[in-house]
Every structure is written in structure tokens, then in C-alpha cells.
Amino acid sequence: MRAVPLVSVVVPAYNAERTLKASVDSVLAQDFRDFEIIVVNDGSSDATKAILEAYDSQIQVIDQNNRGAPAARNAGVSAASGKYVAFLDSDDLWSPDKLTQSVRALEANPSASLVFTDCCGLRADGTSSTFYSYQGAPSLKEMLDNGFEIVPSAVTMRRDVFEACGGFSDRFAPIYFEDLWLWFLARELGEFEYIPKELTTIRLRDKRLADSYFINGRTYIEFLRQRYGHRARGAIRQTCKHLAGVSVHEALRRMDAGDSWGAAGWWIYAIRLRPTLIAEWGSRVFRPRNLRRLVRTVSPSSKVS
Template sequence: MHMSELKMNNPHLPLVTVVSPVYNSADYLEDCILSVLNQTYPNIEYIIMDGGSTDNTRAIVEKYADRLTFISEKDRGQSDAINKGWQRATGDIIAWLNADDIYAPDAVEHAVTYLVNHPDTLWVYGCANFVDEHGQPNNYRYPIFEWNYDKLATFGCYIVQPTVFLRRQVIDTFGYIDETLHFGMDYEYWLRIGKQYPPAFVPDIRVTVKIFQDTKSRSGGYKRLQEISAMLARYGYADLPSTMHHQWVDAVLDNIMRHLRKGEWRALRADWHDLHRYPKQVLRGTGKWLLRKLMPTSAERRLRRWFVRPKKSHPDALCG
């Protein structure tokens, strides 16, 4: 059933609530807002949860005040903001879109169409295009696979968060985002709900995701990896996903450098033990780490463009 048929057969189309948690996001928020407001799907409730921004965020949002709900108040972080938005949501289908992400014009339509046509499916995910902070295509690869619970835990989180749409039943059954997590809260939620209710992959749900050097999911370093490791242990997985092993080496080398500067010798002994958690990654990972540290940023970027080929997608990836 396509959207035209959906409208004919469903005079009351499902309401979709999209929540955007924002904080000092004025530089890129408007593109995000317009990607929601200009959807081909007509029945959308849009809630922006602002954590008390001090930049031009409010002025940008107020341009569209008659088409969305804007709440600006202090929060306890992104997870708290998402949860407060979801608690306000009145939609049958719920999603969250970060301020630096952009829906394709028909993303919501494809999500709703699939969920209406497959009433036993409680959530869906799709494909993403990755760009740099200037909106230019980059070589970043994020392989996305057909649903497999064990692969999600052992390979890495192959579900791109802004492509996910959930029925309200999911939240009613499994609760809200874990506010104790600061980096892997989406990953944990997919593991929590996916064990009982597998999602469907819908390739026509597409988003554009900006990759910043200081994006939280990329800059959390050792703390982020520790958090994810502890989270996975809750679900019976004792190791980090294979795609994070090189990140672990990189983060531990940063710790070593910091502890050397401070003369924290006891901490260095722990670092040495941590470094060899993934021995196959140590040599190559150390070389890459040294390259990043010793070369000026601009030179490193040029070198990568000239000599480093884009990573090939995983052979069984559906997209990415």
C-alpha cells in the first residue's frame, strides 16, 4: 500500500511524533527543522527540547513556532531531553532526530507506510548518508545489516539512530532511554527492545548525518568505550564489538600520554594492561595514533585524501 492508497483507506493517518533534543545548535538546526516540516507525510507532531541554549537557537525555532512545540529548560543531558520529549508525545509512531541530522523528504512516509502494512512490526530502521560539518560527502562508511541480534552486540551498532521509528507500544512496554548512559543510549535501547521484538529494515527510510570531529559519539574516548563495554555486559556480552577494538587502542594511547605528562606511574601500569586487551590492533593502531599526533591536522587530512582509499563496505551490508 502506497501513500495515496494509505490516505484513501485511512482517513485518520497515524500521528508521528518527532523529538529533537538540542543545545546550542544554531549553526545547523534550521536544516534539521525544515527536513521535518517539509516531509511528504502530512500528520507530524514536532517537539524540540532545548536544554537552555545560549546561542541563536530560540530565534531560529521561533520562525516556525506555529508548526512545532518548543520547550526550553535545563535538562540532565541528551537522554533526559529525549525522554521528556517522548513523555509529551501524543503520536502513534515516535522518533528522535538530533539537531545535526536531516530526514530525506519522504523518510517519514516510508516508515509509516511500512508500519501500517506490517502491523506485527513494532519498529523499523533504514539507511544513512554521511557528510562532513560543511555538508560535503565524505568517505565515512557505516555498514547497515539485516537484523541479527548477536551481530548487533558483537560487530557493533549497525543501526543508524535517526532512521529508527517506533510504535508507541515499544515505549509503553520497555520504557524510556537509559539516562545513566551518555554515549551508547541508543545502542542499549536497540538491544533492550530487539531481543523480544525484531525490527524491519526499510531501505527507503533515508537520513543525512553530519560527522563532526567533536561529535559526542566520536569524541567520548575511553569513557565512551568503558560505558559501552559495561552496557554490553548487562546483555551477556563480555567484549567490545569488533569494530571498536582499534578505538580502544587509540583511547588507551591518549591515556598513556596524559598520565606520562602528569607522572602518574600507577595509572601507566593499568594503561599498559589495557593497551594489550586487543594485541592484534596494537602495532597498526599505534602507527595511526602517532600519525595523528605528529602531523598538523591540515597535513593529515591531505594525506588521507591522497593516499587512503575509502573503506570498502562490508560484503553483506545492505547499505553504507
């Protein structure tokens, strides 16, 4: 009879043929051995399935129609048997001691709902640098005042906490902001532990954002308002600032492509998110040179994941 593992590693994968093997191999290279790997093939149409088949019994594979990363992670946790659940996106990597240090932190603090680490950012040219570094584990008030972002690949959490939170909300399908909302719910159920080491590497990439990024951003703001009211005004303000910055970047892209009307639409959306832009730039905002100056004011600083 197979022993129940202490940790279940859940990897959602969608058309991940270029990066999936390196991600799975970084789990298999852990110096902590009491784990299972569950990869959810989320309707991939490339060679993802063939790559997974090569691992044979080393991993458990769940095949499903494409439903997005939140649903894929939820499916993985539903099949998990571990006390702890560790998430790893199919383009991210772990240091060999990621699970050892994460489990040690959770075992030492039974009241902690999850543990997270610093992150290194890996660029396409192979260079890397610190991407997420924190001052410590936040209180719920600090999260409500300032917002708080942890990428799933940096998190290991108690499975019973994940289930008590209802998992990743399907309101955020297919992807974006589902993780930020889950961390708020998890923080209500226990404190966070923080490991000030870059045990997680996230791949940095340039890509156009889907419409769901902005739809889910508004949903996230709506959830914060409904659950926390005025206490969440700081987190809401930070989210609006970020979305405004992303909108200005899209306006610039449209202008470079000669789509003036599209650029104007994205600029209006940015103003709706951050009305102070009008006072800051007035009637000059549609002049390209000023719009390019503006981007430095509202430029988003977070990784798009």
C-alpha cells in the same frame, strides 16, 4: 479538537543555532503530513530559543535545564501523542520521503519494533558520501555477536516499545551509548525493519570527546555483561576495540601537543581495553612513529554523535 498525529518527531536541541533550522525544515518538507514536531530546548545559551520561536504553532517546544540528549529525547516522548516516534538530532537531516517510507514499513509489519535507514555523511566542506549502509535487519544474536549501531536520526519506532524499554537510560547522561543500549532492548521486543536507502543525512564533525564517552562506554559494556552474559562477548569485543582506537587517537593528540604523560595515560587505557596491543607492539609502543602506525590498526570507524 486537534486530531492525534500518527507520528511524533522528537528533536533534542542544545546550542544548535547553526544547524537547527535546516533540521526542522527537513521535517516540515516531508511528503508525509500526519505528524507533530516536538523540539526539546535542552538549556541552550545561544540563539536556539529564538529560532524555535519563529516557527510559532508549527512545532511544540519544551524548555528544560541542560540534562543531555537522552533526557531531552525522553522528555519529548513523554509529551508525544503519536503511535510512532521518530528521532532527529538537531544537526541531522531527512530526505522528503523519510517518514512515508518508515511508516509504510511499520504498518506492513505489526511485529516490528522499529525501522531504520541507511545514512549519508555530510562533511563541513559540503561533500557527502555513504556513511552507514547495512546488509539487512539484524537478529538479536547477530547484534550480540557483532554489535550494531544505528544513529537515532535514522530510527522510527513504536511509542509503546520505547516506553516498554524505559526510554533512553539516564545512566548514560549526558550523551553517548544510550542509543545502542536502547536498540538491544527494542530488539528483544520485536524484529527490526530496514530501508536500504539513504533517507538520513548526518553531519560529520571533528570534536574532542568528553570524558562521558569513555565512562558511558564502560557502562554499556557492563550492561551487556549483566543482561546477556557470555552471549554478548562479540559485541563487547567490538566496543573495546572501538574505545581502544579512540584512546589511541587521543594519545596522538596529546603527543602532538607535547603532553607526553597525558599520551602515556591514554595509551595505557587503550591497552587495558585491548590487551593484545602489548603483544603486537611490545616496548616500541611509546615511539611516536610506531604509535602512528598503530592507529591504523585500531582506528575507530564510527561517527561520534
